[in-house]
Amino acid sequence: MRYSGFKVIKEALTGHKGWTQAWRDPEPQAQYDIVIIGGGGHGLATAHYLASVYGERRVAVIEKGWIGGGNVGRNTTIIRSNYLLDGNEPFYEFSLKLWEGLEQDLNYNAMVSQRGIMNLIHSDAQRDAFIRRGNAMILNGADAELLSEAQIRLEYPFLNFDDARFPIKGGLAQRRGGTVRHDAVAWGYARAADSRGVDIIQNCEVIGFRIEDGTCLGVETSKGFIGAGRVGCAVAGNSSRLMAKAGMRLPIESHVLQAFVSEGLKPVLPGVITFGAGHFYVSQSDKGGLVFGGDIDGYNSYAQRGNLPVVEDVCEGGMAIMPMIGRARLLRMWGGIMDMSMDGSPIIDRTHIDGLYFNGGWCYGGFKATPASGYAFAHLLARDEPHETATAYRFDRFRTGHMIDEKGMGNQPNLH
Amino acid sequence: MIINHPLLGPRDSAEFVYLGAATLMDRPDPDTATAEEWHDYGYLRDNPAGPHRELWFHEGGDRSILIVTRNTTTHEITAVELARTVGART
Incomplete structure (x- = not known):
């Protein structure tokens, strides 16, 4: 059965009796x-x-x-x-x-949303590194755009631009990046x-x-x-x-990575933001929750939950870049097991x-x-x-040095 | 996680730096080891689900390296030893 707008209307008018299971449940x-x-x-x-x-x-x-x-x-x-x-x-x-x-x-509607991703720059050395990365992306057919502080202020006026320790000096944007359900x-x-x-x-x-x-x-x-x-x-x-x-x-090695989502808020964050001076990334889901995360906990783990020091570290990153996030209450947090290679x-x-x-x-x-x-x-x-x-x-790249x-x-x- | 340091008592794991599996103490003999042994030592890990002996460096403390036996499925720590004590025995 193909999904389409017409199908949705037809089913709405006929009591939603025509939907079938999306996949079978076969015996091997x-x-x-x-x-x-x-x-x-x-x-x-x-x-x-x-x-x-x-x-x-x-x-x-x-x-x-x-x-x-x-x-x-x-x-x-x-x-x-953006590699x-x-x-x-x-x-x-x-x-x-x-x-x-x-x-x-x-x-299938996977809610692919190319709302853009912005990696923030906080120092001259970081700008040099991001320019190099942006050029590598363009050479490989991807899109990359170097933005000034003034340009970012237009899109994300609420960021902590004038922080004494990690002022925002620019950003590397990939407009085709985004989020998917x-x-x-x-x-x-x-x-x-x-x-x-x-x-x-x-x-x-x-x-x-x-x-x-x-x-x-x-x-x-x-x-x-x-x-x-x-x-x-x-x-x-x-x-x-x-x-x-x-x-x-x-x-x-298997490591645990935690992620977090806040209570649902009105639209506040148009794209994906990453903090360049720490490790913090945040976007807003279509339900309104701020979805964010940071570093892995850093020790071998198969438990799909982490510990509090990293929770504190992630929230510090959020507060450093986007102080208003402190007003949002955390709704859920969870952990996944990452296959961290050498x-x-x-x-x-x-x-x-x-x-x-x-x-x-x-x-x-x-x-x-x-x-x-x-x-x-x-x-x-x-x-x-x-x-x-x-x-x-x-x-064999570890054996051959590649x-x-x-x-x-x-x-x-x-x-x- | 609280790591029960043999000398300093219970300490927050945030004071430590995780260095990986304790098998890293068993370094191949530089005079005789083959390239294959170095590859296995440097890059391959057992990565078990369950009890795991691992090295934690007390960077925010007495700078000793501990061998912590910890269950990777529950994070429960069952043994803590000073790496230098274990190393001296072998």
Whole structure:
């Protein structure tokens, strides 16, 4: 069933009796060509592009809980492609282009809103760095705009421009960045993939891999063995736990990242703002809540909740840049588990086991990457070669010295 | 989280800097280690869900490094040792 304005009107006039379920709830078949582990944004996007772009017909997504219950439902919903390095920027720009066409592609309202993102500048050195970043973005086909303090005052008059310690001296804007309704991304990909015959199997936990003579033949699950020609893993914060079942150790630590939303307010914040002197980012959802976050807590964690020192740190960042945020009451806060890699960049690669492929290490930047991650992973699974925008995301880059370290922090995952 | 420092008693974890898994103390022998061993030491982690031995540096305190055994699924701390005491034993 296609969704449309006419359909909404027709259903409104006929008692809403014609809506059907958005995706099926099938039992697993004995064998698939491709099995994706992880029914989050990346796994479901992979399934969608496998079916729609690469013509794969026998695909399953298996998920231990319910789809969209992990990080795709726990992020701050920001999309952007403002990266510096060659290994990253073409990939994230590809992702932003896919976001721009996503709703038509999926026939689903994901509330993609290109309201713009603004990275604030507080020092001369930071301006130099942002000019360099903006030029790198433009060279890779993205948009970037350097703004003066006066220009930002017109758009965001309430910011703390004249702070004694961190005055706002300008900003780097990406007008095509913005926000997306995050749950709808999971649901939209699930519905589109399901409509092309992908089996989405929920409440089905992977217990182990069946590996014989260096080849992965399928997965042992709580619903029995499921055979697969190829297995793709896209489980974000649980990557190390899952791949340990295949005997692998990963260049990843799992860390908790907290996010916050205030009570609903009238429209006050037109776009996404990031504080350049600390780590704080904020936007306003269409329901009116201020959605914001900051740094990861900084210690290994699989608990989807954090601790108070980081709450204080995030709120200090908010108060430093946007003092009126102190008048808003906090409505909810939560934590998600980030697969922090050793250089802050992701991995989309085959493993040393034939038929077993891995997608992970997204750190806390996985949401914006969802479409391109799915597309590139689908390409890898279907063609057994990396997508042209994801050739740098290899496992062996730590062995060969080709790290993609945007922040230049080295192999200390909690600093990326 | 409160870390029960062996010398200073209960301290707020915000006084500490997290340095990663305690396996980082087991550095390969520079005279004999292969490139592969250095790769594994520098870049691969067990990253368990459950008890985890990890290094916390008391930067805002006595600048000792502690080995904290903490459950990564609950944040419960079950043991705290001075890294230098553990290092001297091995």
